Amino acid sequence: MGISRRKFLGWIGAAGISASIGKPAGASSISQFSGFPDSKGVLHDITRCVGCRSCEDSCNKINELPEPDTLFSDQTVLAKNRRTTTKAFTVVNQYISKNASEKPVFRKIQCNHCLEPACASACFVRAFTKTPNGPVTYDPDVCVGCRYCMIACPFDIPAYEYDEPLTPRVVKCTMCAPRIEAGEIPGCVSVCPTEALTFGKRKNLLSIARERIRNNPDRYIDHVYGEYEMGGTSWLYLSGVPFHEIGMREDLGIKSGPELTSGALSIVPMIVGLWPVLLTGIYGMTKRKEKNAFIEQEGAVAAAVERANHESIKKIAAAIEKERLGKKKAMEAAEKEKEKGIK
Amino acid sequence: MSGEIITGKKTVMTPFNVIAGMVVLMGLIITAIRFTKGLGAATNLSDYNPWGIWIGFDLLVGVALAAGGYVTSAAVYIFGMKKYHFAVRPAVLTGFLGYLFVVVALHYDLGRPWRLAYPFIVGWGTTSLLFEVGLCVALYLTVLFLEFSPAPLEWLGFKKTRYLAVRLTMVLTIFGVVLSTLHQSSLGALFLIAPSKLHPLWYSPYLPVFFFVSSIIAGLSMVMFEGMLSHRAFHDKMDEEHLSESDSLTLGFGKAASLVLAGYFTIKIIGVAAGNHWNLLTTPYGIWFLVEMIGFIALPCFLYAVGVRDKNLMLIRFTAAWTVLGIVINRLNISVIAFNWHLPASDRYFPHWMEIGISVFIVMLIILFYRFIVTRMPILYEHPDYKGEEQ
Amino acid sequence: MNETFYTLHHFLLHTESVTYLIMLLSLLGLFGFWFFLTARDDDQ
Numbered sequence: 094m095g096i097s098r099r100k101f102l103g104w105i106g107a108a109g110i111s112a113s114i115g116k117p118a119g120a121s122s123i124s125q126f127s128g129f130p131d132s133k134g135v136l137h138d139i140t141r142c143v144g145c146r147s148c149e150d151s152c153n154k155i156n157e158l159p160e161p162d163t164l165f166s167d168q169t170v171l172a173k174n175r176r177t178t179t180k181a182f183t184v185v186n187q188y189i190s191k192n193a194s195e196k197p198v199f200r201k202i203q204c205n206h207c208l209e210p211a212c213a214s215a216c217f218v219r220a221f222t223k224t225p226n227g228p229v230t231y232d233p234d235v236c237v238g239c240r241y242c243m244i245a246c247p248f249d250i251p252a253y254e255y256d257e258p259l260t261p262r263v264v265k266c267t268m269c270a271p272r273i274e275a276g277e278i279p280g281c282v283s284v285c286p287t288e289a290l291t292f293g294k295r296k297n298l299l300s301i302a303r304e305r306i307r308n309n310p311d312r313y314i315d316h317v318y319g320e321y322e323m324g325g326t327s328w329l330y331l332s333g334v335p336f337h338e339i340g341m342r343e344d345l346g347i348k349s350g351p352e353l354t355s356g357a358l359s360i361v362p363m364i365v366g367l368w369p370v371l372l373t374g375i376y377g378m379t380k381r382k383e384k385n386a387f388i389e390q391e392g393a394v395a396a397a398v399e400r401a402n403h404e405s406i407k408k409i410a411a412a413i414e415k416e417r418l419g420k421k422k423a424m425e426a427a428e429k430e431k432e433k434g435i436k
Numbered sequence: 437m438s439g440e441i442i443t444g445k446k447t448v449m450t451p452f453n454v455i456a457g458m459v460v461l462m463g464l465i466i467t468a469i470r471f472t473k474g475l476g477a478a479t480n481l482s483d484y485n486p487w488g489i490w491i492g493f494d495l496l497v498g499v500a501l502a503a504g505g506y507v508t509s510a511a512v513y514i515f516g517m518k519k520y521h522f523a524v525r526p527a528v529l530t531g532f533l534g535y536l537f538v539v540v541a542l543h544y545d546l547g548r549p550w551r552l553a554y555p556f557i558v559g560w561g562t563t564s565l566l567f568e569v570g571l572c573v574a575l576y577l578t579v580l581f582l583e584f585s586p587a588p589l590e591w592l593g594f595k596k597t598r599y600l601a602v603r604l605t606m607v608l609t610i611f612g613v614v615l616s617t618l619h620q621s622s623l624g625a626l627f628l629i630a631p632s633k634l635h636p637l638w639y640s641p642y643l644p645v646f647f648f649v650s651s652i653i654a655g656l657s658m659v660m661f662e663g664m665l666s667h668r669a670f671h672d673k674m675d676e677e678h679l680s681e682s683d684s685l686t687l688g689f690g691k692a693a694s695l696v697l698a699g700y701f702t703i704k705i706i707g708v709a710a711g712n713h714w715n716l717l718t719t720p721y722g723i724w725f726l727v728e729m730i731g732f733i734a735l736p737c738f739l740y741a742v743g744v745r746d747k748n749l750m751l752i753r754f755t756a757a758w759t760v761l762g763i764v765i766n767r768l769n770i771s772v773i774a775f776n777w778h779l780p781a782s783d784r785y786f787p788h789w790m791e792i793g794i795s796v797f798i799v800m801l802i803i804l805f806y807r808f809i810v811t812r813m814p815i816l817y818e819h820p821d822y823k824g825e826e827q
Numbered sequence: 828m829n830e831t832f833y834t835l836h837h838f839l840l841h842t843e844s845v846t847y848l849i850m851l852l853s854l855l856g857l858f859g860f861w862f863f864l865t866a867r868d869d870d871q
Contacts, residue, residue, distance in 0.1 A: 126835045209836050211629055217567035218559025235558050238547015240486035241566050245629045252483040255476035261547040345632050351835045354565055357625035357644050365850045368614045369857055372514055379516035562843035
């Protein structure tokens with residue numbers, strides 16, 4: 094494929110129109126988008142999390158979210174299988190292993206800030222933006238409330254203010270985008286007592302994660318969750334137990350949201366361009382057929398008329414001939430009579 | 437609004453009118469609750485289940501069943517089946533009302549419905565298939581309005597404007613088919629972005645093709661189904677041509693529907709093969725998938741064929757209704773039943789009675805508007821002034 | 828036109844927007860072209 098593409102570009106170049114195509118070739122192939130350089134992320138080392146919920150607490154205060162139903166010191170809610178809601182950008186869940194001797198595992202859930210966000214791809218008003226810093230931000234001022242972003246999100250993160258009659262918003266973690274903008278680190282990371290959360294450039298976090306796996310192969314599963322899942326996420330995860338055992342889907346695949354839909358989108362202009370041609374063609378053929386049928390019919394009628402005419406002429410001719418013969422005979426007879434009389 | 441429709445003829449208190457009145461009253465009450473208390477008060481939608489039957493039924497089923505407009509006008513004007521000309525107006529009218537009320541229903545589901553035009557004014561989120569759907573539905577609603585406009589113009593006696601509208605017929609039909617192809621298929625493509633949520637038997641890269649092909653089946657079946665209902669209710673409004681040709685239409689459309697169903701069945705099987713999901717067919721979802729495949733695709737395909745061979749109009753009409761039900765089931769499978777199939781039962785969605793109430797209310801409004809128009813405008817008969825005119 | 832695209836999403840947003848504009852123009856142009864093409868047809 095590479096060769097044919099290079100050839101193709103070569104032909105274009107030979108035709109001397111490559112300048113008018115515009116974009117450099119580097120930006121025209123799907124596989125070559127590598128995300129914003131120096132984009133930030135967070136590494137969540139699940140093996141270090143103790144379920145203290147201080148990240149939830151800090152998140153709630155910094156983002157001025159509503160009072161929680163129970164205090165953040167309440168450890169009993171950890172056992173419930175919670176998800177992000179309109180009141181909580183992030184939650185920590187506890188997972189008890191089937192093997193009773195092993196310690197429970199705690200996992201923090203929040204928006205993963207995909208490199209190619211499905212929510213942004215799905216939004217028809219561009220309410221979501223993947224910022225160069227890493228966060229995926231949401232703008233309620235343009236949101237229509239179709240909730241297609243929630244359908245699209247493979248991690249079930251966005252929540253919706255269903256009880257708000259006039260100004261319902263989609264609610265999700267912002268990765269503390271304003272704080273990152275100001276050079277600070279996200280609220281949850283800043284308060285984590287066990288360094289289960291590490292903030293930094295995503296590419297650096299990836300090397301840290303790999304190094305931890307290399308140094309402690311017994312402690313970790315050999316996989317950095319988020320490196321490739323759904324095209325890669327800004328949040329990365331390390332775990333000591335298989336990810337599917339702690340509620341993280343391993344069947345998402347590595348195709349991003351935009352990749353999943355770009356094929357269908359690319360058919361649209363082809364239909365717009367070619368359907369009218371095809372349909373007009375069919376219409377033309379239909380009309381031609383009708384016209385031909387009409388002409389054929391006309392022709393048949395004319396032929397019938399002509400045939401009819403022809404026959405009658407013959408008849409008349411025959412009649413005339415007959416009469417002529419009759420007259421001739423009569424004259425001959427008369428002549429004979431005459432001759433007889435003279436003799 | 438309701439009173440104006442219900443009153444008019446001698447006996448107002450017919451059983452149908454009483455039921456219609458009650459449905460409209462209920463609809464208005466739920467409307468008030470929905471728009472004053474928010475979506476949460478009237479629906480069972482949740483953070484896991486952002487789309488319920490207002491999308492699954494009102495939008496997906498509504499658009500599919502309104503396909504009769506483009507299918508019939510394409511058959512008559514593009515493919516030259518002129519003897520079905522009498523069916524174009526009722527089909528275009530139902531199409532127009534269908535789309536109109538899809539848009540009305542959408543106002544209930546959207547969080548901020550007054551921003552409905554934002555995608556085209558503010559957003560231009562062109563990577564979204566919903567943008568494509570929105571743009572096409574908006575344009576197609578306009579096309580349907582123009583296609584339908586000769587009827588009210590004849591009714592009102594605006595001859596010159598009507599002449600202009602009629603002259604556009606050909607180009608409007610082509611536009612209609614282009615736009616319908618696009619948004620019918622894009623409705624299926626909406627779910628392409630969620631392979632991890634929709635059951636693999638229903639998820640397929642071919643979803644847009646499935647939706648487009650099944651919309652043709654829905655359109656054909658709906659024209660026959662409506663024809664049957666119209667014959668019961670508005671027999672006196674039909675002219676000679678309508679009455680004499682509708683049996684031939686049923687045979688013709690029945691044959692076409694059988695053929696398209698056969699093709700649809702084939703590509704659905706290919707969908708399973710392409711994903712190599714054969715092993716899933718024995719799971720509970722697989723059984724349900726087979727019910728759809730055999731009971732609502734293969735069976736109607738066969739019944740239509742038998743009906744056409746035996747010239748059994750009753751069988752064809754029954755099959756039309758059965759196929760329409762199949763389309764409803766298919767769209768609900770994809771949007772609600774097989775969507776989020778991986779979640780535990782406690783996180784799954786079942787519609788609130790008010791959601792069902794609004795859906796019934798919308799269907800009732802379509803019927804009432806249809807009746808209002810059919811009893812006044814030249815839909816089921818040709819206007820005497822324009823009789824025998826080529827369109 | 829010279830901005831670099833770092834994500835597929837931004838790239839598609841750009842190309843799709845251009846494509847939609849072309850599609851709208853072509854559909855509008857279709858009207859004119861249709862009349863130009865068929866204006867001298869004698870069988871209308």
